[in-house]
Amino acid sequence: MHLLATQTGVIDGDAEAIDLGQTPGDIIIVSAADSELASLARAHDGLPEPKPSLRLANLMALGHNLSVDTWIENTARHARIIIARVLGGRPYWTYGVDRLTALARQNNIKLALLPGGADPDLELTGLSTMGPAECERIRQYLAGGGQQNAENLLRYLDGNDTAAPPASLPKSAIYRKDGKPGAPLAVITFYRALVEGGLTAPVDALCEALELNGLA
Template sequence: MHILTTTSASLDDLAEPVDLRQTPADIVALSFTDSDLAGLAAAWKADADRLPSMRLAALRDLRHPMSVDLWIDSVARHAKVILVRILGGYDWWRYGCDQLASTARARGIKLALLPGECRDEDLRLIECSTLPREELDGLLGYFREGGPENMMALVHRLASLAGSGVAFAEPVSVPKAGYYQP
């Protein structure tokens, strides 16, 4: 006879706490996707001389609650604007959403928690955010349309929310199909 040993653990249960050792910035952005972070980094770098400071981090590095707490204490609580794009919605980063919402409300930080997929809305992310629904929809539009121009406009909009006075453009549709002739 064999006795089966079973255990259950989520991927988050297996995560080790890490300290990202980031310094504070006026704007911070988090995402599960490298393409989001790369697009934001390129847009900020192209116009860095007239933009507020910005820090980016991958949510995969902030899965453990202790990592979230360390990052909030060292970076997020000093920010003016926090943007988080969460694949899977609220349930995929519940602890982080709740802790950021609490910190943002206590410190008057502009917090945008956005879904990472094409769902129209995630009511729990909207409730945790401190920005109005119209602003959240506008920010999400840049990601949905994509492209370098929209990422630049998004960074400018975040800078404006941080109080820099930088003008920004609304999201612009990128053609869904194209033709290339060498």
């Protein structure tokens, strides 16, 4: 059974099967965090050509077994590298983890199964086809967040020696220190998650508008 990208099928009560409609790509990254996926998309856009193709999928769209099957058939089985951050570990997405594990071993795909949180998950690491050191470095890039980590992750996955190691973001910090000396001070507070997801454009715009009005 194949579902169109614009079609949903209700199976087993309230469960919905969805076709993501993705074409194949060299690298696939699955995450439950939209901000993380957006950051990776921007990082990929900024990489110079030639670069590997990238496909991003939200884990929440792969909750139905048929959704997983369709996505694997149309997209995942063609990849060279698959990274999946599984929020809640294997028990949360057992079918998807088991399908990806079997697929990676059958098709010689590099697979890193990672936790959705900040701490390592030894069960997921053991199911991956990438080694523990590789999985841990990738986990640190994603757990650290931010645009630089996203860019360096993609360089690392492409085998680029210029990829800097993962950098952790502080829990709190001063975002900009370039205000005009002596100007009235405006204090802006915002969530760290905006930096993690590379979503600071509104903050930057506000800072620039304040500076134009004589504030630092």
